[in-house]
Amino acid sequence: MILNPSLPSKRGLANITRDLMMDLSREAEAMPPYNRQTTPDGLVDLTSSLNDLMQNEMQSYILSLNMQPEDYLSFVPPPGSSSLAKAVADFINLNFNPSQNIRPEHIMGANGVSSLLDILSFSVCDPGEAIMLATPNYGMFKHDMQSRNDIRFVDVECDLEDKYFDRFTASNADALVEKYEVAYMKACEDGIRIRAILLCNPCNPLGRCYSRHTLERLAQFCGRRGLHLISDEIYALSAIHPNANGSTRESTMESFTSALSISIEGIDTNMVHVLYGCSKDFGLSALRLGFLITQNVILKESCRRISVPTWVTTFSDRIFTAFLNDRDFHSSYIRQYQIKLSEAHTLTTTFLQEHAIPFSPSNAGLFLWIDLSSSLRYFQGPGNEANGEDASPEMQLTRYLLKQGVYLNPSEREDFALSILKLPIHEIRDLSDL
Numbered sequence: 149m150i151l152n153p154s155l156p157s158k159r160g161l162a163n164i165t166r167d168l169m170m171d172l173s174r175e176a177e178a179m180p181p182y183n184r185q186t187t188p189d190g191l192v193d194l195t196s197s198l199n200d201l202m203q204n205e206m207q208s209y210i211l212s213l214n215m216q217p218e219d220y221l222s223f224v225p226p227p228g229s230s231s232l233a234k235a236v237a238d239f240i241n242l243n244f245n246p247s248q249n250i251r252p253e254h255i256m257g258a259n260g261v262s263s264l265l266d267i268l269s270f271s272v273c274d275p276g277e278a279i280m281l282a283t284p285n286y287g288m289f290k291h292d293m294q295s296r297n298d299i300r301f302v303d304v305e306c307d308l309e310d311k312y313f314d315r316f317t318a319s320n321a322d323a324l325v326e327k328y329e330v331a332y333m334k335a336c337e338d339g340i341r342i343r344a345i346l347l348c349n350p351c352n353p354l355g356r357c358y359s360r361h362t363l364e365r366l367a368q369f370c371g372r373r374g375l376h377l378i379s380d381e382i383y384a385l386s387a388i389h390p391n392a393n394g395s396t397r398e399s400t401m402e403s404f405t406s407a408l409s410i411s412i413e414g415i416d417t418n419m420v421h422v423l424y425g426c427s428k429d430f431g432l433s434a435l436r437l438g439f440l441i442t443q444n445v446i447l448k449e450s451c452r453r454i455s456v457p458t459w460v461t462t463f464s465d466r467i468f469t470a471f472l473n474d475r476d477f478h479s480s481y482i483r484q485y486q487i488k489l490s491e492a493h494t495l496t497t498t499f500l501q502e503h504a505i506p507f508s509p510s511n512a513g514l515f516l517w518i519d520l521s522s523s524l525r526y527f528q529g530p531g532n533e534a535n536g537e538d539a540s541p542e543m544q545l546t547r548y549l550l551k552q553g554v555y556l557n558p559s560e561r562e563d564f565a566l567s568i569l570k571l572p573i574h575e576i577r578d579l580s581d582l
């Protein structure tokens with residue numbers, strides 16, 4: 149019996165059941181943003197990995213294209229034009245060192261990697277099937293892949309017994325694969341069918357890249373178990389120079405290797421799918437453009453069939469095609485960007501060191517993984533109206549910080565991801581005064 153016909157479907161309703169993070173984001177949206185001159189008491193929002201380091205250069209470049217309405221008022225196909233696919237394929241061949249030449253027909257565009265995660269989830273898994281994800285990971289993966297699709301996640305816990313287990317380094321590859329094996333076997337015992345593993349490389353939120361050896365071992369694991377390997381490489385070029393914060397440990401950190409570049413026996417290239425987009429490395433998140441790079445013709449066609457709702461706009465298509473085709477400009481952009489990113493990283497890590505805030509050393513990405521667990525002791529009791537009645541200590545701390553004017557992403561555990569680029573860090577209030 150339908151009680152109230154005006155209500156959304158059960159699955160629609162499930163998406164609006166109480167979600168502390170979403171509720172918190174709504175509260176944050178209502179607060180005036182920080183501005184040094186006009187609203188110095190406003191909110192410093194550090195939750196988004198936005199890249200505004202090269203905004204001036206990008207704005208001048210887009211203006212120099214001198215686009216006219218006739219350039220963007222007619223349709224391109226839903227996954228983008230063939231010129232865009234060619235430009236992306238060339239770019240990937242130039243920067244991702246693929247083991248096989250990537251061709252335009254391997255590329256499918258959509259309005260952002262978020263949309264492609266949803267599409268891939270639908271096209272790789274049947275209802276009830278699962279994707280494996282190492283923890284900690286990008287907080288929106290589950291949201292983006294599960295909101296519309298009845299799929300599950302099987303967590304591969306890399307932070308439970310050993311908070312600082314380094315899953316990226318080659319020397320831990322066997323230990324990491326063992327964790328995947330254990331989680332896989334447990335899922336099988338529970339009757340869960342796993343279809344894929346999802347990697348974020350470079351990793352949001354840890355800012356680290358998987359070693360080639362680790363990628364190979366994970367790909368072999370996928371080969372043995374018949375799983376797809378999906379690699380979100382949206383931060384591929386957000387590399388920080390090796391000695392950006394003077395730490396000796398940093399020099400041992402691996403630089404970026406794409407899943408497209410691994411080539412060893414037992415790996416079926418049809419099972420390797422990479423996601424890339426213009427939101428992060430190029431600071432163009434408002435263009436809403438993301439790309440699936442896959443050699444799996446049938447999977448790509450199945451994704452394409454549902455790409456009308458994620459239609460690429462002609463405007464974005466034209467801008468990004470021009471940018472990618474201008475090899476001199478984008479190569480110089482990347483060089484300058486990495487220098488500025490390294491400077492921002494040094495500024496931030498220096499700030500954290502000076503204020504005795506522990507963080508996980510990193511060499512990629514737009515964020516740092518900081519550890520505020522020592523402050524959790526102030527939030528051990530039950531929550532209250534001000535900090536969330538049924539909130540965990542982490543959520544209470546998040547809410548407390550929000551009230552003080554700083555908004556951070558809480559993890560499922562005790563650490564927080566701190567986005568480093570939203571504002572120059574010296575303008576941020578002292579977080580250690582808790």
Ligand SMILES: Cc1ncc(COP(=O)(O)O)c(C=O)c1O
Nearest residue numbers: 260261262286352382425427438
């Ligand atoms: C790992 C990762 N994938 C995807 C996205 C979203 O990308 P897009 O703007 O292309 O939807 C983000 C944004 O923060 C991200 O961090």
